[in-house]
Amino acid sequence: MNLSSLKCVPVLALGALLAIVALPVQVIAAEGAETLQLAAVSQANTFNRNLKKEKSRNPPPPEDGIHDVENEATFILQSPREAFAELPKTAFGNYVDWVKAIDQKLLRPRWDRLNSAEEPFVMDLDIVRPVKASVPDVVFPHRQHTEWLFCSNCHPAIFIPQKGANQINMSAILLGRKCGVCHGKVSFPITTKSCRKCHSKPKPKGWKPPLSEATLRNPWK
Amino acid sequence: MTAQAMHKRVWGSMVAGVMMGLTMLLVSPSSNAEYADVVINNYADAAGMRPAVFPHWFHRIRFRCKVCHADLGFKFKAGGNKITMAKIIDGKFCGACHNGEVAWSVENCAMCHSGIPGTPTHFHGSTLQRLVAPAYKPLPVGKSMKKNK
Numbered sequence: 278m279n280l281s282s283l284k285c286v287p288v289l290a291l292g293a294l295l296a297i298v299a300l301p302v303q304v305i306a307a308e309g310a311e312t313l314q315l316a317a318v319s320q321a322n323t324f325n326r327n328l329k330k331e332k333s334r335n336p337p338p339p340e341d342g343i344h345d346v347e348n349e350a351t352f353i354l355q356s357p358r359e360a361f362a363e364l365p366k367t368a369f370g371n372y373v374d375w376v377k378a379i380d381q382k383l384l385r386p387r388w389d390r391l392n393s394a395e396e397p398f399v400m401d402l403d404i405v406r407p408v409k410a411s412v413p414d415v416v417f418p419h420r421q422h423t424e425w426l427f428c429s430n431c432h433p434a435i436f437i438p439q440k441g442a443n444q445i446n447m448s449a450i451l452l453g454r455k456c457g458v459c460h461g462k463v464s465f466p467i468t469t470k471s472c473r474k475c476h477s478k479p480k481p482k483g484w485k486p487p488l489s490e491a492t493l494r495n496p497w498k
Numbered sequence: 499m500t501a502q503a504m505h506k507r508v509w510g511s512m513v514a515g516v517m518m519g520l521t522m523l524l525v526s527p528s529s530n531a532e533y534a535d536v537v538i539n540n541y542a543d544a545a546g547m548r549p550a551v552f553p554h555w556f557h558r559i560r561f562r563c564k565v566c567h568a569d570l571g572f573k574f575k576a577g578g579n580k581i582t583m584a585k586i587i588d589g590k591f592c593g594a595c596h597n598g599e600v601a602w603s604v605e606n607c608a609m610c611h612s613g614i615p616g617t618p619t620h621f622h623g624s625t626l627q628r629l630v631a632p633a634y635k636p637l638p639v640g641k642s643m644k645k646n647k
Binding site: 336345 | 529530531532533534535537548551553554555556558559560561562563564565567568569570574594595600606608609611612613614615617621622623624625626629630
C-alpha cells in the first residue's frame with residue numbers, strides 16, 4: 278500500500294454510491310493501473326433533467342404523501358382513481374374534465390345543500406378580452422362558471438362587473454389573484470397544456486404583433 | 499500506514515457510500531396528493547390532533563362550489579376560515595353537513611384529521627406553491643408539538 282492507492286479512496290466511495298443508485302458505470306482499466314469506476318458520461322445529458330418526475334396520477338390516500346399511514350381511517354377514505362374512473366379525462370389538475378362531466382350529465386352535484394332537485398342559475402354570456410400579446414384573445418364563458426358558482430362568489434369582490442374595470446394579467450393569476458383565486462388551486466391549473474382553454478379566440482385578420490419601442494427606434498437599422 | 503488501517507479506510511468509505519445511496523432511495527420527500535387537497539393545520543397540531551385534510555375532488559362530485567363558498571361562507575383561502583370544532587358542532591362550516599344527516603357526523607375524528615403531523619396549512623398542487631413558495635417538508639413527528647409547549 279502506498280500513496281497511489283490512498284488517492285483511490287474517494288473515487289471508490291463515489292463508485293459505490295453510484296452503483297447503489299443504479300446508474301450504469303463505465304469501467305476504465307489502463308494497463309497495469311488499478312481499476313477506476315466512473316459514471317457513464319451519457320447519463321449526465323438526459324432529457325428533462327430538471328423536470329419533476331412523472332407522478333402517479335390520482336393515487337389512493339395512503340400513497341399520496343399527505344395522509345398519515347399510521348392513521349387507520351386513512352385506509353377507509355375513497356381513492357380518487359376509483360371515483361374518476363367513468364369521468365372525462367384531461368391532462369392537468371385532477372386529470373378530470375369537471376365541466377364536461379356535468380355537461381354530459383355524468384355528475385349531478387347539488388346546487389343546494391339539502392335539495393337535490395334545485396337547478397343552478399345559469400347565465401350564458403361570453404366576455405371577450407383582447408390581449409396585447411400575440412397569444413389568442415381570451416373568451417370568458419359565464420355559462421361554465423355559473424354552473425358551479427353564484428354571482429356573489431366573484432362579483433364585485435374579485436371582478437368588478439363593468440367593462441374595462443378589471444386589469445388582469447398572467448402574473449396576477451399565477452400569484453393567486455383574479456382568475457387565480459380558483460384557477461391554479463381547484464379549477465384547471467395554468468400549464469402550457471391549458472393556455473388555450475382561455476386564450477381561445479384567434480386574433481382578428483391581419484393582426485400583427487406591435488413592434489417594441491426598441492425596434493422602432495433602432496439607430497442601426 | 500499499515501495495510502490493515504488502509505483496508506479499514508476503504509471499507510469505511512464504501513459503507514458510507516452505501517448508506518448515502520440507501521437514504522437517497524428511501525427518502526422521497528415529494529408527495530403526489532390529489533390536486534386541490536387542502537391541509538388545514540391552524541390549530542390541530544397544537545391540540546395534539548393530526549391536521550385535517552379536505553379533498554376538494556370528493557366534495558365537488560357531490561356539491562357545486564356555490565353551496566360551501568356562497569351559502570356556508572367558506573372563504574377562498576386555505577386556512578382563512580379559522581374553523582374550530584366548536585364552530586363545527588354548532589352547525590357552522592363543515593358542521594352544516596357533517597352532522598349525521600347530510601354526511602357522517604363529527605365522531606369520525608380520524609376521517610378528516612388524517613394528515614401527517616407537522617404538515618403546514620397549504621393548498622396542495624397550487625400554482626403558487628409550485629412556482630413561488632418553497633417546497634414543504636413535513637416536520638419529524640412530535641417536533642411541532644414540542645415547539646408549542
